[in-house]
Amino acid sequence: MSHPQTTTPGQRPGVRRYVVASLVGNALEWYDFFLYATASAVVFGSLFFPAGTDPLVGTMAAFAGFAVGFAARPLGGIIFGHIGDRLGRKRSLVLTLSIMGISTALMGLLPTYNQVGLLAPALLIVLRVLQGVAAGGEWGGGVLLISENANASRRGMLSAFSQGGISLGFVLSSLAFYLAQLMPGPQFMLWGWRLPFIASVVLLGVGAYIRFKLPESKEFTKTRESRPQHRIAALDALRAHPREILVAMGLRVAENGGSYIFLSFSIVYGVHVGVDKGLLLMAVAVSMLASFGTYIFFGYLSDRIGRRPVYALGAVGMGVMAFPFFALIDSNAPAVVILAFFIANGLCHGAMIGTQPAFFHELFSAEVRYSGMAIAHEVAAVFAGGFAPLIATALLLNFNSSVPVSLYLIGMVLVTLIAVAASGRKKHNRQPIATGQPAQVRS
Known part of the structure; x- marks a missing residue:
């Protein structure tokens, strides 16, 4: 059953254009960001953070650098949200893509620990911080390109395409490393791992061109004159929507933390218990490719039955899947x-991220x-996704068992379910900044 259209036929190609631009731009930008996550589990531990004979220790150091990138994301959310x-x-969005692409390409040119000592991990961390700043400003803008140009009756489904770009970015990064690993081991460790990073230069040019040619969103244009240019947008967002920011942060805990346990830590765990690394990377790529479709489906479902039920379904499923x-x-x-x-990423995580x-x-x-979404999304990413692989690896190192990791995952699910419940008690009479209308929640 389709909803009647309230836009004119001439507007529909414009909406499609925003969808394509957000999808492609997000895929290219998150390809860059996820490369570090994959490389942390595959090569960075031994090349940049050697630590004795236990590979888990070096991997923990690499995941610590991964967490640093997340710590920089709120700063990016504040800057680019403003x-x-x-x-x-x-x-x-053009600025975030440029910073991300250049930082990623430079990672592929870095000397290793054996070549320059401590300078190698120091330079890697600096570039990771720049990646984090760019990623912090990317998500909210990529979403708003679609959501601010779509009909409310189809906002869930169409906006989910922006998340589809994230899944495609992860697929591209995982596939790039999977193909690179087909090289003989010594060549891969010497220079093959660099190729996916250097390729970012080409992707940067494509993504920047697409975004530069894009018109501004209709909602932004409509309210441009009423925006208080002299004030800091992040402070206005905190004053106007403190409750909503906290709710959105809670919604992110299981979605973001769980995803990085399923996507990054799972590779470390699989290798630890003897599963072939190539199989693990292929499984991640297949599940994330399938997730593109599930994201759209769950976004569509949220248009029909509401955001809260679909989001809660994904969180409960993730808790059930923990063991x-x-x-x-x-x-x-x-x-x-x-x-x-597929179950963990495509269905459980997919129900949350698609909605x-x-x-x-x-x-x-x-x-x-933009600022409100970015603050909530990126601050939560620091303590949820940023530390999840590090904490999970530490638990595995200390207990040599997945049980504590599963309990940790269930704890994150409980936080998110509380946030879902709290989102249903939003105050609809809140007055927005300047002259806009109160936000409407499809709960």
Whole structure:
């Protein structure tokens, strides 16, 4: 059953154009960001953070650098949220893509620890911080390109395409490393691992061109004159929507933390229990490729039955999957391992992340929407996704068991379920900044 269209036929190609631009731009930018996550589990531990004979120790150091990138994301959210709310979504997104692409390409040119000592990990961390700053400003703008140009009746489905770009970015990064690993081991460790990073230069040119040609979002243009240019957008967002920011942060805990356990730590765990690394990377890529479709489906479902039920379904599913996921990996059977990743990533995580763009959009008023979404999304990413692989690896190192990791995952799910419940008690009479209308929540 389709909803009647309220836009004119001439507007529809414009909406499609925003969808394509957000999808492609997000895929290219998150390809860059996820490269570090994959490399942390595959090569960075031995090349940049050697630490004795236990490979888990070096991997923990690499994941610490991974967490540093997340710590920089709130700064990027504040900076580019302000630019996006005051000067325009498009300008902010071109800047984030440029910073991300250049930082990633430079990672592929870095000397290793054996060549320059401590300077190698120091330079890697600096570039990771720049990646984090760029990523912090990317998500909110990529979502708003679609959500601010889509009909409310189709906002969930169309906005989910922006998340589809994230899944494609992860697929591209995992596939790049999978193909690079087909090289002989010594060549891969010497220079083959660099190729996926250096390729970012080409992707940067494509993504920047697409975004530069894009018109500004309709909602931003409509409220441009009412925006208080002299004020800091992040402070306005905190004053106008403190409750909504806390709710959105809580919604992120299981979605973001769980995803990095399933996507990054799972590779470390699989290798630890004897599963072939190539199989694990392939399973991640297959599950994330399938996730593109599930994101759109769950976004569509949220248009029909509401954001909260779909989001809660994903969180509960993730909690139920906490123990079976690692048991399925322990089987070391290719079909079973792939099934584990599909259920965890495509279904459990997919229900949350596919619903999230429209859910977050409807929590904030237009004048500070970019900043409000970015603050909540990126601050939560620090303590949820940023530390999840590090904490999970530490638990595995200390207990040599997946049980504590599963309990940790269930704890994150409980936090998110509390946030889902709290989102239903939003105050609809809150006055927004300047002259915009109160945000409407499809709960």
